[in-house]
Amino acid sequence: MLQSDRLVVAPEVGNAIFDRRPVVALESTLISHGLPYPQNVEVAIEAEAAIRAVGAVPATVAMRDGRLRVGLSVDELDALATAPAGSVRKVSRHSLAEGAAAGGWAATTVSATMIAAHAAGIRVFSTGGIGGVHRGALDGPSPTFDISADLEELARTPVAVVCAGPKAILDVPRTLEYLETRGVPVLVLGEDEMPFFWARRSGIPAPMTVPDVAAAARVVEAQAALGLSAGIVLANPVPAAHALPDADVRDIVARGIADAAAAGVRGPATTPWLLARIAEITGGASVLANIALIVDNARVGGLLAVELARR
Ligand code: PSU
Ligand code: MN
Numbered sequence: 001m002l003q004s005d006r007l008v009v010a011p012e013v014g015n016a017i018f019d020r021r022p023v024v025a026l027e028s029t030l031i032s033h034g035l036p037y038p039q040n041v042e043v044a045i046e047a048e049a050a051i052r053a054v055g056a057v058p059a060t061v062a063m064r065d066g067r068l069r070v071g072l073s074v075d076e077l078d079a080l081a082t083a084p085a086g087s088v089r090k091v092s093r094h095s096l097a098e099g100a101a102a103g104g105w106a107a108t109t110v111s112a113t114m115i116a117a118h119a120a121g122i123r124v125f126s127t128g129g130i131g132g133v134h135r136g137a138l139d140g141p142s143p144t145f146d147i148s149a150d151l152e153e154l155a156r157t158p159v160a161v162v163c164a165g166p167k168a169i170l171d172v173p174r175t176l177e178y179l180e181t182r183g184v185p186v187l188v189l190g191e192d193e194m195p196f197f198w199a200r201r202s203g204i205p206a207p208m209t210v211p212d213v214a215a216a217a218r219v220v221e222a223q224a225a226l227g228l229s230a231g232i233v234l235a236n237p238v239p240a241a242h243a244l245p246d247a248d249v250r251d252i253v254a255r256g257i258a259d260a261a262a263a264g265v266r267g268p269a270t271t272p273w274l275l276a277r278i279a280e281i282t283g284g285a286s287v288l289a290n291i292a293l294i295v296d297n298a299r300v301g302g303l304l305a306v307e308l309a310r311r
Pocket of ligand 1 (some may be wrong): 027029030129130275
């Protein structure tokens with residue numbers, strides 16, 4: 001059991017949870033490792049604003065000095081965003097204890113954010129894209145076995161995660177197979193295809209389509225009522241105005257992955273490295289798409305939390 005002194009919930013967030021008002025968790029790895037400064041702090045603030053605009057309370061999660069923090073101030077968001085490169089750890093389930101023992105700031109990935117959100121009593125969490133089965137994890141001359149801890153967390157922790165699908169740098173079909181095996185429903189909002197992170201469509205059929213957020217809320221509610229203790233993925237395609245063309249994403253990802261292999265990048269550094277490399281290749285267009293999808297996922301997470309609180 002998580003000791004209460006290891007979980008610090010901001011008063012506004014704690015009051016909302018106590019009153020059963022809608023709350024949406026946000027993660028911090030996309031601030032420290034996913035996007036360049038100053039867009040990282042701008043998107044952190046915009047995502048919180050998008051949640052408030054639909055009547056929910058935002059709670060950005062990070063770890064500081066060994067404690068999981070649920071709800072950060074603007075100054076704290078800024079501290080995470082401006083910390084010198086390499087000074088903030090990226091923590092997932094397997095590295096949370098190490099990050100806690102080390103002290104200082106640590107940014108939580110999807111898996112670590114789900115742990116904190118669930119411990120605090122938050123049912124909805126918005127991010128950019130979830131981790132998944134990396135390309136080359138299972139095949140090629142030397143399989144890396146690199147499968148994001150996000151997938152196992154979704155299998156065991158009952159939090160609904162709003163995202164633009166698995167990041168397009170991943171093996172999306174195998175990520176879907178993994179989630180199916182581990183009992184995680186994957187819902188796509190308003191489309192019959194999985195989104196492709198920076199692009200709206202991937203060509204990969206959606207496991208399940210929901211027409212609107214109210215329909216998604218009914219699935220979340222049924223999942224809980226049936227005693228199924230897994231999470232849920234609600235995939236929301238990137239807003240059309242900032243989407244990259246599907247075919248371009250395919251080419252860009254292939255280039256980025258070839259570059260990463262040539263540079264010998266491995267392990268938890270892989271995702272941040274590829275996101276930065278793809279930002280270079282696209283002249284910043286991928287960053288604009290990433291920002292747009294994070295803010296829109298925050299809005300949809302807010303609507304989902306409002307719908308769940310109303311029922
Ligand atoms: N969404 C984004 N940018 C990111 C991430 C999500 O738009 O950088 C982060 C999340 O924290 C996710 C992590 O958990 O990438 C996946 O890392 P890995 O593949 O090492 O598990
Ligand atoms: Mn990994």
